[in-house]
Amino acid sequence: MVISSLLRRRSRMIVALLAVAIGATILSGLITIYYDIPRQMGQEFRSYGANLVIVPSGNEATISMDTVKKAAAYLPAENLIGLAPYRYQTVKINEQPFMAAGTDLAEAQKTSPYWFVSGRWPESEGEALIGQEVSNVIRLLPGSLFTITGTDAKGAAFEREFTVSGVVQTGGTEEAFIFMSLPDFESMMDESGKVDAAECSISASGETLAEIAEKISANVPGVSPRLVKRVTESEGAVLTKLQALVYLVTVIVLLLTMICVATTMMAVVAERRREIGLRKALGAANRSIVFEFLGEGAFLGGLGGVFGAVFGFVFAQEVSVRVFSRSITFQPLLIPVTLVASVAVTALACLIPVRSATDVDPAIVLRGE
């Protein structure tokens, strides 16, 4: 009887249902996005380079590779984008001083995805990637040969020939560097197993990074992990702003849904004034009238909530794919949350019209108003 009575009044109910369903859809979509933003943006942000750097602590000059491995054990494997160890040494080309850097080239590409390389990254022994500044000074282009001279770790002079595989632009100090693989560097310098720093790129918030750093400095002697403040802080600020924006929009959508549902329910009450009077004349207590309208509201809210939970995920997925080019993880908890929220909002929106429904005077029925 309730269902069929709703069906026979479907046009009005469809409007109300639509309002609730759209509201619930946007609500659940926005909440999904709200909670997915840090994850999505975290990966996005990682293109800005390393956010944690491990350097020697106190009076140490270098870190051993073993220590780096120990420290790496404290990094969350699933969120670790890359870890590139670096060893630096001043060398000379044509009697001009430059900084040579040996690193794990594959990892360096991951920690510094924003580097722009003309030519390519070194692939085989004896190849080097030179910074734009180096290229300007000594007029080297990809493919050209050049000779590095200097003093190795044992104090002996060396002279070594490299091929330029590419020229790198970074917009930073790296443009004055010459990058080569760590094995090349080590054989050139006649040493092994030591690095000056390790750059890590981790997809995590500032707080998580700080916790990781704390653990490493407490458990691994000889190293001091440092957050790259410039990166983590601006990430944090952007995240906060984005989330605040989504939060604001969510609240506005909730309010709009409430207004829409309340207006519809008010119209329903106004339309049914005479019917309410009749029901009261037939002996309906105020409580029954309230139950009836709230029940109807809750039913609309529940149904709208179900639609909302389903379409909300589709909506969030769509937004995520378009904006971040990544898919979203489904949050099962969001189904009950959306349901409860839309039932609560609809019930709340029904309160004012329901109160005016109980004010209807049964005497209007005989008066034939």
Next chain:
Amino acid sequence: MDLLELRDISKIYGTLKALQNINLTIKQGEWLAIMGPSGSGKTTMMNIIGCMDKPSAGSVILDGQTISRESAKNLTAIRRDKIGLIFQQFHLINYLTAVENVMVAQYYHSMPDEKEALLALERVGLANRAKHLPSQLSGGEQQRVCIARALINYPMLILADEPTGNLDETNEGIVLEIFRQLHREGSTIIVVTHDPEVAEEAQRTVVLEHGRIAHIHPHGSHPHGGGHDHHHHAEETEVPA
């Protein structure tokens, strides 16, 4: 036994005296008609008797209970349990079928019971119209649904405000026949009407003018056995269900 007593009832709207010093008693099983020009206070009186309004002064005693002192909440309960209302405009809920409209009254009273509701429709000759919406029924049929709804909870008092006001003669006849039947079964009926022929059917007619009782006619020549004789007969042989 007196079912209803109005003691010195007045109803005042602002400066307008809709009812003034009304005194009236109605016996169990009586059929009373109320007549009077428009604005004379007939509906106002029905609303007060029907527990939908309270008098400004005076007391109303229904079935031994002074209802004019009850709270709105109790009035609702009394209305539900003791009164059956029949309206000139029928007031059916337009999105419910005939039988569902009858069941609404059951719902607020106790429990909806479709079988019983169908029986009530059968009594007013609408068994084959039970699943129709009001818009698919004629005026006379709608009025009969309204009557079935008024009777479904076995009220001790049936109030009808212009029940035939919107009906043609044929349907008026059908409705009057139902009233006669109810009367024979011992129901107490109060009918407001403009139609002297309808009033003629009742045992007494109260005529209101400007909110006062102008006069009361007993109908000696009652078509169904005549006034008091019939009344006693009804009381002795048939008990309201």
